[in-house]
Every structure is written in C-alpha cells, then in structure tokens.
Amino acid sequence: MEYFPLFCRLQGKRCLLVGGGEVAERKARLLLAAGADLHVGALNFSAAFHQWAQQGKVTLLQGSFNTCWLSDCWLVVAATDNDQVNQHVADAADARRIFCNLVDAPAQASAIMPSIIDRSPLMIAVSSGGRAPVLARLLREKLEAMLPQHLGQLARLAGTLRARVKKQFASVSQRRHFWERFFSSDRLAQTLANGDMARANDLTETLFNAAPETHGDVTLVGAGPGDAGLLTLKGLQHIQQADVIVYDRLVSEEILNLVRRDAERVFVGKRAGDHCVPQAQINQLLLEQAQRGKRVVRLKGGDPFIFGRGGEELELLARHHIPFSVVPGITAASGCAAYSGIPLTHRDHAQSVRLVTGHLQHEGRLGWQKLAADQQTLVFYMGLAQASEIQHQLLQHGMRADMPVALVENGTRTDQRVVTGTLIQLDELSRQVTSPSLIIVGSVVSLRDTLRWF
Numbered sequence: 001m002e003y004f005p006l007f008c009r010l011q012g013k014r015c016l017l018v019g020g021g022e023v024a025e026r027k028a029r030l031l032l033a034a035g036a037d038l039h040v041g042a043l044n045f046s047a048a049f050h051q052w053a054q055q056g057k058v059t060l061l062q063g064s065f066n067t068c069w070l071s072d073c074w075l076v077v078a079a080t081d082n083d084q085v086n087q088h089v090a091d092a093a094d095a096r097r098i099f100c101n102l103v104d105a106p107a108q109a110s111a112i113m114p115s116i117i118d119r120s121p122l123m124i125a126v127s128s129g130g131r132a133p134v135l136a137r138l139l140r141e142k143l144e145a146m147l148p149q150h151l152g153q154l155a156r157l158a159g160t161l162r163a164r165v166k167k168q169f170a171s172v173s174q175r176r177h178f179w180e181r182f183f184s185s186d187r188l189a190q191t192l193a194n195g196d197m198a199r200a201n202d203l204t205e206t207l208f209n210a211a212p213e214t215h216g217d218v219t220l221v222g223a224g225p226g227d228a229g230l231l232t233l234k235g236l237q238h239i240q241q242a243d244v245i246v247y248d249r250l251v252s253e254e255i256l257n258l259v260r261r262d263a264e265r266v267f268v269g270k271r272a273g274d275h276c277v278p279q280a281q282i283n284q285l286l287l288e289q290a291q292r293g294k295r296v297v298r299l300k301g302g303d304p305f306i307f308g309r310g311g312e313e314l315e316l317l318a319r320h321h322i323p324f325s326v327v328p329g330i331t332a333a334s335g336c337a338a339y340s341g342i343p344l345t346h347r348d349h350a351q352s353v354r355l356v357t358g359h360l361q362h363e364g365r366l367g368w369q370k371l372a373a374d375q376q377t378l379v380f381y382m383g384l385a386q387a388s389e390i391q392h393q394l395l396q397h398g399m400r401a402d403m404p405v406a407l408v409e410n411g412t413r414t415d416q417r418v419v420t421g422t423l424i425q426l427d428e429l430s431r432q433v434t435s436p437s438l439i440i441v442g443s444v445v446s447l448r449d450t451l452r453w454f
C-alpha cells in the first residue's frame with residue numbers, strides 16, 4: 001500500500017492553497033465544501049477567489065510563497081502553474097510535517113486527492129496513487145452511475161438509528177440482518193428520495209418490528225465456468241451476504257475472492273474419481289448450517305441444475321422445510337462454446353444440442369443411436385475418463401469417423417486450452433488435456449477456425 005487512505009475532518013481547520021488560477025479554483029471548491037478555513041496565497045487571483053474573499057469564505061495572501069503562510073496549517077495544496085514553486089511549497093510543508101498535495105505531480109506529494117463520489121455522508125474515494133488518473137476517473141464515472149443519488153439520505157437516516165439498533169438487537173448478526181434489510185428496501189429509498197419523512201419513519205418502524213430471522217436459508221448459486229465476469233449480479237449479491245459458503249473445486253479462485261470476507265468457507269472439493277466429501281454429507285452440512293440460523297450459499301461451478309446435483313441437495317432441505325432458492329449460472333457448455341468460438345447450434349450444422357454426462361454407468365439409458373444422429377451437437381461433461389468409450393459407441397452407432405470434435409480444458413479461464421480433431425482421434429486427444437474439460441462433438445466445431453477470438 002503506497003498511500004494510506006484516510007478521511008480527515010477539515011471543518012474550521014486552516015488549510016493553505018498556493019495558486020490563484022483555474023486549477024486552484026477546483027481545489028478551493030473541494031476544500032470549501034469540506035468546511036476548511038481556507039487561506040489562498042498567489043501572485044494573482046481569478047475572479048472567483050475575489051468573490052469568495054468578499055463573501056468571507058477565503059482569506060487571500062497576495063505575493064510570492066512565504067513559508068510563514070504555513071503557520072497553523074493542517075493541510076497544504078500546491079496548485080500554481082509553476083512546478084518549481086509547487087515543489088518548493090511541498091518541501092517547506094514536508095519540513096514542517098504538514099501533509100501536502102501537489103497538482104500535476106501527485107506521486108511526489110505526501111498526500112493525494114482521490115477521485116470522489118459524494119453521497120454525503122457516504123463518500124467513496126478512488127485513487128490510482130497518481131499512476132493512472134484517467135482510470136480512476138473512469139471508475140468514478142461508473143460508480144457515479146451505479147449509486148443512486150438518494151444513497152446519502154439513506155446513510156444519514158442510518159446514522160440517526162445506530163444507537164437504537166445497537167440497543168434493540170443484541171447480536172452482531174441480528175444487527176447486520178437489520179441493516180441489510182434497511183439498505184435493500186427499495187420502498188424506503190424511494191420514500192426518502194421523495195422527501196416523505198413521515199412515511200420513511202413508518203417504514204423504518206416496520207423494519208424494527210419485523211420478527212428477527214431465527215432460521216437460516218440456503219441458496220444454490222451457479223458460479224459459472226471460471227471467468228468471474230460470468231457470475232450473475234444476483235449470484236454476487238448472495239455471496240456477499242452469506243454467513244457460510246460451501247464450495248467445491250470447480251469454483252475459481254477469482255470468484256472466491258468476491259465472497260464476503262468474514263463468511264465462513266467450507267471446502268467440499270469434489271472431482272471425478274476423488275470424492276472428498278460424500279454427497280450425503282454435503283446435503284447434511286447444508287441442512288445443519290441452515291438449522292443453526294445461517295445464511296448458507298452453496299456455490300457450485302457452472303449451473304447448479306446441470307450435472308450439479310443441485311436437485312439432490314435441495315430435496316433434503318425441502319423435506320425439512322428450510323427455505324431455499326436457486327441462482328442459475330452459466331453452464332460449462334455455454335461458457336466453453338462462447339470462449340472457444342464454437343456456436344452450439346447453427347442453422348447449417350445443428351438444430352439441437354444435447355448435454356450428456358460422461359459418467360457412463362448408466363450407458364444403457366443413454367441411447368447411443370440417437371446420440372449418433374446428424375444435425376446436432378453433443379456436449380459431454382465429465383467425459384475425459386470415458387473418451388475412448390464415447391468414441392467407440394458413437395462410431396459403432398454410425399457417426400462418421402471424421403466428425404469434428406473439440407476438447408476445451410479450463411474453459412473461460414485465462415489458461416483455457418482447446419484441442420480439436422475428429423471423432424476417430426477423440427481417445428488420443430483426451431490424453432492431451434486434464435480436468436475440467438468438456439468434449440464437444442459435431443460439425444459446429446469446424447466454425448472455430450473462423451470464430452475463435454479468446
């Protein structure tokens with residue numbers, strides 16, 4: 001951490017701004033908004049400064065910079081158009097242990113001014129440490145657009161309720177639940193935006209009186225195939241509110257980084273042939289955590305309802321009347337197809353797509369005859385270990401030997417690898433990749449030559 005982020009109270013505190021031009025004006029506006037006792041030193045002042053002086057908002061110090069201007073100052077901003085003067089001011093401030101901000105050379109300053117999103121009392125500051133101010137500004141614009149204007153009012157109201165919440169709700173988790181309900185209440189936000197305080201107070205009372213949640217719940221969240229950008233907004237909300245996250249090996253590190261920091265993480269890693277935690281035990285774990293009143297997120301690779309055993313996990317919860325919900329995710333077939341440039345359907349190639357398990361214990365039920373038919377795309381999940389059997393059965397049932405196939409390893413992740421060939425080579429190709437890999441069979445695979453982009 002090169003710069004320590006800090007919000008400081010400037011109300012009534014003397015601050016020195018050196019410079020009287022346009023840039024200095026911008027800095028002056030910010031310092032005045034923060035209530036600073038602003039002294040401005042410069043050879044010449046723009047009209048705005050003269051006006052502020054007349055209104056008693058600033059004190060003007062006309063002349064060349066003089067170190068005695070620094071007396072009693074808490075903060076200095078050097079904003080002249082002369083780099084040497086700015087540096088001289090910064091050196092003088094350093095010598096007196098006063099934080100100083102330098103325009104145009106923030107990296108040399110002891111203090112930098114971040115880009116801010118002001119929803120006072122909510123304040124968001126973005127800084128690139130002076131390295132990439134344009135990036136900081138772009139981020140600021142995004143956050144501005146994302147954060148509703150009334151957020152400040154909500155935060156202000158929250159401030160007046162803190163003591164009461166502390167008194168009324170004994171445990172930290174009860175308080176957190178209250179605040180989450182408070183901040184996610186669209187009606188309350190809307191009422192505040194309309195300035196209807198009486199109604200806002202009514203709504204707040206309702207929140208206070210709502211029965212505290214004594215039982216937990218479980219949400220199955222599909223994390224997608226790996227690239228964190230493919231997580232849904234709803235999935236993100238859930239993983240940021242969870243008390244407990246139960247996840248397995250298919251969930252990427254990138255996505256785990258988005259989980260609420262103080263959530264408990266339970267790893268129930270599972271991979272073909274290496275069942276670390278038996279399914280029944282996972283089901284039981286979800287049930288027990290929810291019964292303890294926890295908000296549980298079962299985070300699963302891809303989509304929870306596609307070869308994810310999501311159904312099995314919910315059945316037990318349903319039997320015990322634990323509330324649950326499901327947030328779909330992008331399944332490996334969609335992710336791998338998109339990131340390898342292989343459209344799963346195409347008017348000239350395939351009118352249907354079939355997602356097939358490679359666990360062939362129940363192969364009798366698979367219906368190879370239909371799988372071998374033309375004009376469709378087959379996507380095999382968990383198929384690596386059975387590649388030779390898949391190849392054999394498809395050929396046996398009449399699929400042409402030169403049918404294009406692709407194997408996508410670590411699809412959508414930065415280390416994604418795709419190998420392609422024909423059906424007759426499938427077994428051989430399968431030894432060139434490792435789990436997790438998806439097998440795509442069908443003439444759509446040939447489109448990759450033109451459509452690959454990742």
Ligand code: SAH
Pocket residue numbers: 225226250300301302303304305306307308330331332333336380381382383408409410411412413435436437438439
């Ligand atoms: N519910 C998951 C599938 C779980 S089954 C989903 O909807 O995607 C596990 C299989 O999914 C793996 O054996 C592999 O075939 C496939 N898979 C999952 N993630 C993958 C990825 N990033 N790249 C390639 N295949 C993947």
